[in-house]
Amino acid sequence: MVFNYKTLFFNIIFFILLGNLSFSQNNQKFSVILDAGHGGKDFGAVYHGYIEKKVTLGIILKVGKILEKYPDMNIIYTRKTDEFIELTERAGIANRNNANLFVSVHCNANRNIKASGSETYVIGMSRSNMNFEVAKSENSVIFLEDNYKQTYKGFDPKNPETLIGLKLIQENNLTNSISLATKIQNNFINYDIKSRGVKQEPLWVLDASVMPGVLIETGFISNIEEGGRLDSEAGQLESATAIAQAILEYKKEYFGDSADDIKLEKPKKYVSTEQPKQVDTVVQKTKVEEAPVKEKAKAVANSKGIVFKVQISASSRKLDLQPKNFKGLNNISLNYENKVYKYMYGETSDYYESKKLLEEAKAKGYVSAFLIAFKNGEKISIQEAIK
Numbered sequence: 001m002v003f004n005y006k007t008l009f010f011n012i013i014f015f016i017l018l019g020n021l022s023f024s025q026n027n028q029k030f031s032v033i034l035d036a037g038h039g040g041k042d043f044g045a046v047y048h049g050y051i052e053k054k055v056t057l058g059i060i061l062k063v064g065k066i067l068e069k070y071p072d073m074n075i076i077y078t079r080k081t082d083e084f085i086e087l088t089e090r091a092g093i094a095n096r097n098n099a100n101l102f103v104s105v106h107c108n109a110n111r112n113i114k115a116s117g118s119e120t121y122v123i124g125m126s127r128s129n130m131n132f133e134v135a136k137s138e139n140s141v142i143f144l145e146d147n148y149k150q151t152y153k154g155f156d157p158k159n160p161e162t163l164i165g166l167k168l169i170q171e172n173n174l175t176n177s178i179s180l181a182t183k184i185q186n187n188f189i190n191y192d193i194k195s196r197g198v199k200q201e202p203l204w205v206l207d208a209s210v211m212p213g214v215l216i217e218t219g220f221i222s223n224i225e226e227g228g229r230l231d232s233e234a235g236q237l238e239s240a241t242a243i244a245q246a247i248l249e250y251k252k253e254y255f256g257d258s259a260d261d262i263k264l265e266k267p268k269k270y271v272s273t274e275q276p277k278q279v280d281t282v283v284q285k286t287k288v289e290e291a292p293v294k295e296k297a298k299a300v301a302n303s304k305g306i307v308f309k310v311q312i313s314a315s316s317r318k319l320d321l322q323p324k325n326f327k328g329l330n331n332i333s334l335n336y337e338n339k340v341y342k343y344m345y346g347e348t349s350d351y352y353e354s355k356k357l358l359e360e361a362k363a364k365g366y367v368s369a370f371l372i373a374f375k376n377g378e379k380i381s382i383q384e385a386i387k
Contacts, residue, residue, distance in 0.1 A: 029072055029073065029074035030072060030073055030074065030100050030101075030251050030255055031074040031076060031097055031098065031099040031100050031101075032067065032073065032074070032075055032076070032099060032100065032101045032102075032103060032247060033076050033077075033078065033093060033094040033097065033099045033101065033102045033103065033209075033213075034060045034063055034064050034075060034076070034077050034078070034103055034105075035060070035077075035078040035079075035090050035094075035102065035103065035104035035105065035205070036053075036056040036057040036059070036060035036061075036077070036078065036079055036105055037052065037053070037056040037104055037105055037106035037107075037215075038052055038053035038056060038106075039053050039056075039057065039079050039081075039082055039083050039084050039085055040053075040082060040083045040084025040085075041084050042084055044056070044106070044107065045107055045108075045109035045221050045222065046221075047109060047113075047221050047222040047224075047227055048221075048222075048224050048227050048228075050107075050221045050227040050228070050230065050231045052106065052107040052109075052221055053082065054082075054231075055107050055218075055221065055230045055231055055236065056105045056106055056107065056218075057079070057080075057081075057082065058233075058236045059105050059218060059230075059236045059239050059240050059243070060077065060105050060240075061077075061080065062236055062237055062240035062241075063103070063105075063240045063243050063244045063247075064077060066240065066241065066244040066264065067244055067247060067248070070248070073251075076093065076094075076097055076099065078090045078093050087205050087208070088208070090104070090205050091205055091208035091209045094209045094210075094211060094213070095208075095209060095210050095211075098211075099211055100211060100212075100251075100255070101180065101211065101212055101213065101247065101250070102205075102206070102209040102211055102212070102213030102214075103180075103213065103214055103216070103243065103247065104205060104206075104213070104214070104215040104216065105216050105218060105243070106215060106216065106217050106218070107217065107218055107219060107220070107221040107227075107230055108217040108218075108219060108220045108221065108222075109220060109221055109222040110220060110222050111222075112222075113220075113222050113223055113224065114223065115220050115222065115223060116194055116219065116220050116223045116225075116226045117193075117194035117195060117196040117219065117220070117226075118185065118188045118193055118194065118195055118196060118216070118217060118218050118219050118239075119185070119195070119196035119197055119198070119199055119216075119217045120181040120184050120185055120198050120199070120214050120215070120216045120217070121181070121198075121199050121200070121201050121203055121206065121214065121215040121216075121217070122174065122177040122178050122181050122198065122199075122200055122206065122213075122214055123173070123174055123177060123200070123203070123206045123213070172316075173210075173211060173212045173213075174212075174314075174340075175313075175314045175315075175340075176212035176250075176254065177206075177212040177213055177214055178198060178314075178368065178370070179250065179253070179254075179368040180212060180214055180246060180247070180250045181198040181214045182198055182367075182368045182369075182370055183245075183246035183249050183250055183367075183368070184214065184216060184242065184243055184246040185197060185198055186246075186367075187242035187243070187245050187246050188239075188242050190242070191238050191239075191241070191242045191266065192269070193219070193238065193239065193242065194219075196217075197370070197371070197382055198370055199381065203215055216243065218230060218239045219239075225272055228272055229270045229272065232270055234267065234268055234269070234270040234271075235270040237267040237268075238267055238269065238270055241264050241266065241267050244264060245262075245263075245264045248262040248264070249262065305375050305376040306349055306373060306374070306375050306380075306385050307347055307348070307349055307373070307374045307375075308346075308347070308348050308349070308350070308351060308353075308354035308357075308371055308372070308373050308382075308385070309333065309344040309345065309346060309347050309354075309357075309371075309372055309373075309374070310344060310345045310346050310354065310357050310358050310361045310366075310369050310370070310371060310372075311342055311343070311344050311345075311369060311370055311371075311372050312326065312329070312332075312343055312344065312345050312361050312366040312369045313342075313343045313366065314340050314341065314342045314343070315340070315341050315343075316339065316340060316341070317341065318334075318341050319341070319343070321333070321334060321343075326343065326345070326364075327364040327365055327366070328364065329345050329360075329361065329364055331345065331346055331347065332344065332345055333347065344372070345357060345360075345361050345366075345369070346360075346361075351385070354371055355371070358370070358371055373385035
């Protein structure tokens, strides 16, 4: 068999564009799947009278209401009522609609009722092969469509050359998912919602979706104060606005935007009925949260084997580690993992100092940069590094 480089090139480029196909063919609409976790017989976490399935639906409907105001947005819900939807169907809805993004909202819970904060998950690379197989399977539905040869211009999901493009798409999806997740967490911080960062875990509903996606833990429903915020209209609107803002920012960065201004107005801040004075809440946060951070920073600085770096980008292309290739930043290091080149800025054993490095990277334009940690050369979570 003659190896056709032209066909290989065409298939890779076509598959890269395939993720944007719905955007280009659906009256320039950007499709977002909004998934309210749990529902029906699946209550999710239940603490202090707060029920996760109700909270997630409340937040998702508010996100949708905000985004539906933009004419170039196509919003699709996995559920809009209290109904049970299987995980396979949630991913199936996203895949059948060729969505640009999959956004799932949940609430966290822990036996430690003092645990608090939001966090956003992206696909775990340990399950990347599963996602690869799902993508091949889901795309086989092309053959059931009328005029598929004309519609997809010869694209064949069974062609080995085409599948090289699929692998590149998968790596690109992870990068884009991290970008969206970072935007969400940054907006939570801007809205004074505690952030626990971006994390990677093998969550099935993300693995089975063949487009960039995130699963958002909006807070701990087991924490009576945070649960109260999540259960309230004001608190849900805070979370929803932060999420919607991140989606709009993502769309503008990767697809452009027809709206002149996508900056959303901050909703009225939720105030706990138990602590009606906002000043008191601020004082309490200073005493309880800021002091331990400094103590942890000192502890990490004195520990052995733990190093913090700032991941600024990831690419399938290898770049020379020169400042001109990284917006003037020096002290760049490289890690090749799962066929993706990951570029990191700086290196320090001091957690407090690493946060300054992160701000430097963002100031240079790497708005999706995030902290990573290593112990004796092995990658570990930030939470594990500072505990």
